[in-house]
Amino acid sequence: MTTVVEVPRVNLIARPKLVNHEHLLARPRSGARDVLTKSEVLALLPQLGDWQQVEKLRGVSKQAQRVKGVLYRQQGWLRGANKILAWLKIHPGRGWQERWVNSGADKDLSWIEEMDPFDGRCAEVQRADYTGALAALFLLRVVLPSYDVLTEFKCGGTLARVRQLMRPDVFARVHDVGVRRSISKMHLDQALAVLSKIVLHTGRDVDQLTPDDLLELFAWSLSVRGRGVVGLHLAWDLLADLGILPPGSTMRSRLLHGQRPTSELVDDHQIRSSAVRDVLIRYLDQRRAALDYSTLRSQAGILAGRFWSDVEAHHPGIDSLRLPESVAQAWKERIQLCRRPDGELIARQDLLHLLTQVRAFYLDIAEWAREDPSWVPWAAPSPVTRREVQGHFKTRKQRQAVMHQRIRERLPHLPLLADTAHRLREQTASLLAAAQAQPMNTVFDHSGRSYRRTRPNNNVTRAGAAAEPWVHVKDLDTGKLINATQEEDSMFWSWAIIETFRHTGVRVEELLEITHLALVSYRLPDTAELVPLLQIVPSKSNEERLLLISPELASVLASIVTRLRAQHGGAVPLVTRYDEHERLTGPPLPHLFQRCRGGRPNVISSTHLKNLINKVLAATGLKDATGQPLIYTPHDFRRMFATDAVTGGLPVHIAARLLGHASLETTQAYLAVFQDDMIRAYRSYLQERRSVRPAQEYREPTDDEWHEFQQHFQTRKLELGTCGRPYGSPCKHEHACIRCPMLHVDPGQQQRLAEIIQNLGDRISEARMNGWLGEVQGLQISLDAAANKMASLRRTSSKGAQTAMIGMPVIRQP
Structure with a gap:
């Protein structure tokens, strides 16, 4: 009995497409003013904004209460800063920053609860003093907080004071750039808050x-939350526009890594054996x-991850590719x-x-060892036998049958999908x-529906060359708030993607690589007619090809070019594309x-492309045989294109x-032939066969x-x-x-x-008595055949079936 063993999950993708920047977390923060003495630090506190407010408010009688509150906060901050600095001074370090880190205060703010428990005041007042004092120390750059502390730190207005005290002129320029780009107030505030945190953490000016x-x-x-920071990408863009960061660069381009x-x-996969590694x-x-890079990563994941890393995890100490039979069997x-x-x-x-x-890995090493002796020490019997990898043809046929059934389900609904888009x-x-023609x-x-043009609280604007505000409407019947600009943009690209897929049959990578330069023309030498062509750049097969542009496809491509030119000042923008497979x-x-x-x-990314198609599918309401929503993948359009073209x-x-296949068998595997197509093809074959037959075969008999x-x-x-042999054939038996x-036996007989x-x-018994063994053999064959016919008749009778004799055909005389 086979024991079921849980398999540890190993990710085939060795690392996500984002570059790992965790090494930056260990960078020292060197911008702190930690050489000041305690008295010098306390003397700097009145330079902060709240102390300056006292001079403005002093002398105005109705503001006396407010002045009193500000002075009370000042005294509390002074007390808190004095106690924090005294507490830090007892920890080792050459300056306030080293003492801050060595005390553990840079990890979280739990240490505040342990500060001076016998002060006599309530805990809320004490905490307010300490948080206010911490804000002052951060703003004066006496200590530089970690992002963990800044996330936990809740002191209203601290980030705003950063923009007032630390190079306010530069922060004002950043703000102006965001206004010129028509960035919404909410998004601009998020970007400025991110920059303020970075300034506090690094000790550098913006x-x-x-x-x-x-x-x-x-x-x-990413390491703490598992996701990015809201406003960080926009902050990068604003600094790049000012020239502080490399002009034209984006954070996304810096995060994506190459091969x-x-x-x-x-x-x-953390392989322990250095020799096997x-x-x-x-x-x-x-x-x-x-190999292409995607296939290389897949093979590395299989050989180093699912194979050897799994073997080492369950059988530690193995340092050779020659696996014992028990180890190989347990892995399988x-x-x-x-x-x-x-x-x-x-x-x-x-x-x-x-x-x-795995078997190919072992066989390749054995083959290479014949030419290169350095491979000989690693040549070993494969733990996977030839018998265990047989069945590729059967698996391929099963997969092909599933694929054909999938296309048979989806191809009849393709016109509905296109019409819906x-x-x-x-x-x-x-x-x-x-909505644009209506006032707010x-x-x-x-x-037939009622709408109201409205503006949401965080009025988001469309980010583009013109950067026009997004148009929002509210459906008064359902109460749903609709971003009309975004919906129109999504539906346009959904329509363009579906139409291009169904008229070209290109792969998803090839579609995303289509450029304005791919629209070329060819003049026929005989008629001088100008034929439009679409150039498909090399993708999977590295083979460039040209597709004839149909009138429908020409309309789609013209709509795309017109839209891009209208949005970007009359020209299609130059943008780079990141290949997610080749990195x-x-x-x-x-x-x-x-x-x-x-x-x-x-x-457009491949993931976003699938989401656009799914939005149209949701509107069609199509369902499969089980009642589940019908899903179309980009490659389904390619198979449907091939099936529709060949059956047409x-x-x-x-x-x-047209599909860019190097082998005709690959294209034939794409074809999902329907039954009615088969009947029409067979009838067409008969008509063609009759046309080439000799004419005398169709004369009157x-x-x-x-x-x-x-x-x-x-x-x-x-x-x-009756005998069932056809006309013109002799009796072969x-x-x-x-x-x-x-022989068709009559049930009546x-x-x-x-x-x-x-x-x-009886005759067999007589032949055996007389020793006629040859006669016995012949009679036994006849007896077995007669017994089979009798069994067939009895099975028909037991099922209640009735046999109807249709009689002889009536032949008309010529």
């Missing part, structure tokens, strides 16, 4: 910040030249199952692929135009499928060229031929029923009808068949 300062905050947030060395891909790195390096049992995100163990779907990769695009565009807070009717950033090109996000145009009459080899035809049906009548499978079986049994 015009002295570096990219690493912003990336450090991102790394801290990593093979050693890093292997080291992500080295051989895995060497093997993958040798294969890297022939463990990988039979994998764990779903919800914790349930299920059968592994890619088991055959995983075993094949077109309808939603027109509806959202007309709603936006109607005006109620208007559109398409490479391309050159700036006029990509067609780009949207403005975060104030800058960016090529396009030769398969031409479809293969002679009298002799009619007589022979009629005689054939008469000679088919037999003792037990020399009239041994009881043995012939073409069942009794006679029983007599024949009885007679055959």
Whole structure:
């Protein structure tokens, strides 16, 4: 009995696409004024803003109460700062910053509760003194707080005071840049707050910040919260516009990394054996030249993660590729199952692929050892036998059958999906135009519904070249607040993506790589006609190809170009595209499928592309056979394009060229043939076959031929029923009808068949008595055939079936 062993989850993707900046968290903070004495620090406190307010308010009788409150806070801060500095002084360190870190105060604020418990005042008053004093010490840069402390620290107005006291001129310039870009007040305040935190943490002025300062905050947030910081990307953009950070740079471009060395891909799985680690790195390096980067990462995840890391975790101490039989068998049992995100163990779907990769690893080393002796020490028998990896053809057929059924379900609904995308695009565009023509807070009717143009509390603006405010409307029937600008933009790109997919059959990477430069033309040499073509750059197969642009596709591409030019001053912007699979950033090109996000145009990501398609699918209400919403993937459009084109009459080899397939078998696997298509194709085949047959085969038959035809049906009548051989074919069994499978026994002759079986049994007994062994053998074959026909008749009778004789055909005389 096989023991079910839970398999540790190993991520095939060695690291997310974001660069790891955790090393920045250990940077020293060197901007503190920690060389001041305690008395000097206390003397600097009146320089802060609240002390200056006292002079403005003094002498005004009705403000006396407010002056009293400010003075009371000043005294409390002085007391708190005096006690905090005295507490820090008892800890080791050359300055206030080192004492702050060594005391543990930089981790959290729990130490405040332990300060002077016998003060005599309530805890709330004491805490207010200490938090106010801490704010003063932060603003004076006596100590530089960590982001953990700044997140826990709640002292209203501290971040605003940073912008008032630390280079207010630069903060004012940052604010002006945000206003010129029409950034909403909410988003601009978030960016300024982020910059204020970085200034407090680093001890640098805002015009002295570096990219690493912003990336450090991102790394801290990712390690603590698992997500980024709101406003950090916009803060980067504002500093880049001012020239403080590299002009034109974005935080997203700095976070995305390129292709990593093979050693890093292997080291992500923490292999203990240095010898095995080295051989895995060497093997993958040798294969890297022939693989794309995505496949390389997958192989590194399988060999270093699911294979060797799993072996070391369950069988520590192994330092050789030559695995004992028990270890290999235990590993193969463990990988039979994998764990779903919800914790349930299920059968592994890619088991055959995983075993094949491991077997190929061992066989490659054995093959290379014949030419290079340095591989000989690592040549070992494969733990995966040839028998265990057989079944690729069966698995491929099963996968192909599932794929065909998927296309059969989705292709009939493709016109509805396209019509829905077109309808939603027109509806959202007309709603936006109607809302733009209305003043604010005006109620208007559109398409039988009542709306009111409104402005949300955090009025977000559209980030683009013109940066016009987003138009919001409220559906008075449902109470739903609708961003008409955003809805119109989403529906336009959903329509453009669906139409381009269904008219070209391109891959998702190829669609996102289409640029304005890809629209070319070709003049036919015979007719001088100008034919528009779409150039598809090399993607998966590294083979460039040209597609003929249909009138429908030309309308879609023209709409995209017109829209981009209208939004960006008459030209399609030059943007770079990050390839998520190859981990490479391309050159700036006029990509067609780009949207403005975060104030800058960016090529639509593959994830966002799927979300746009799903929005249209949700509006169609399509469901599968189980009642679940029907899901379309980008590759479904490619298969539907191939199926529709070939069933429409396009030769398969031409479809293969359009799809960019190097092998015709790949294209044939894409085709999901329907039953009615098969019938039409077969009838067409018969018509073509008749057209090439000799004409004399379709003449009128002679009298002799009619007589022979009629005689054939008469000679088919037999003792037990009728002979089923076709016209023009001789009897191949020399009239041994009881043995012939073409004999159709009449149910009415069942009794006679029983007599024949009885007679055959008697004759076999007689032959055995006389020693006629050859006769016994022949009679036994006849008896077995008769018994089978009797069993068939009895099965028909037991099921209650009735056999109807249709009689002889009526033949019209010529």
